[in-house]
């Protein structure tokens with residue numbers, strides 16, 4: 001199965017945790033289509049943990065849907081999602097129980113992969129709780145990777161072992177198409193910043209066929225979740241811009257986590273921003289070059305990503321706080337010198353940029369310098385122009 005671009009979709013966990021149901025999924029699939037998300041590239045509707053009965057069927061040993069949450073069974077949910085032109089994702093776990101204490105797939109990998117295939121599942125998120133001590137984690141991902149391939153259906157394999165066992169070094173070999181590289185996100189600036197800072201040295205591990213999953217987005221949640229830990233402090237719009245832009249620069253899967261039935265205009269505009277999604281879905285998925293300012297450090301991060309059509313994405317982030325004063329403004333003046341990215345001034349080219357948020361065009365010589373407010377970002381599509 002070819003997964004050439006970072007997968008895009010929506011997952012139930014961040015907002016709903018165990019508060020999921022057949023009607024929630026159908027309403028969300030309806031909203032997903034009505035908002036025009038498929039036109040922007042989003043395609044998966046993924047049900048996370050808490051969908052099954054607490055025990056396997058005693059006779060068949062198979063996983064079964066919770067009859068209260070999903071009275072029509074999972075195949076019926078899959079049919080509905082497919083009837084809307086979307087793809088259907090589900091969740092299981094490499095250990096004996098899932099993280100929220102439902103049956104896991106340990107020692108049932110092939111049976112469960114067959115069950116998922118029989119329900120026409122297109123995507124499986126595979127978690128890591130309750131792994132028996134002494135059992136090798138990578139082996140369990142290989143098992144499920146093989147089981148999915150044997151199931152007779154193309155099922156995207158979304159591994160979720162939170163970065164343990166140096167996952168980036170073996171997960172491609174286990175057949176995964178994306179892999180979680182960190183612990184769980186929550187809806188706070190600290191959380192997405194910490195995820196990004198931990199993955200900066202590993203940007204090159206996100207590549208076609210197996211993308212580095214920095215977790216489901218909190219963009220548009222504004223602190224609303226059935227789980228207090230995930231709701232956290234909530235974020236402001238500048239943080240959501242930064243989070244989304246960072247996931248795009250990093251070629252990370254774009255799995256929305258807000259309540260899409262209530263998505264506001266600002267959020268919709270952001271997550272369907274053509275330039276940002278284009279940066280994320282670039283066919284070459286090259287890791288951006290990144291620099292940190294020598295003394296402002298993460299208050300002034302800059303990135304340059306080579307794109308497949310010969311243009312470049314240039315992005316600036318400010319992980320500082322509003323009460324810190326730089327240049328008396330709160331904003332930092334961040335800059336890149338084009339020579340640092342391969343363009344010496346004497347080569348005779350200027351750089352023309354277009355701001356992905358405002359559309360404003362500008363021509364720069366030798367370096368570019370922009371103001372970036374705390375928590376916010378600036379992102380540009382750039383091309384070289386002969387002087």
Ligand code: GLA
Nearest residue numbers: 013048049099100127160184
């Ligand atoms: C783990 C995963 C989360 C989510 C929960 C479900 O914590 O990392 O993304 O799937 O389990 O219980």
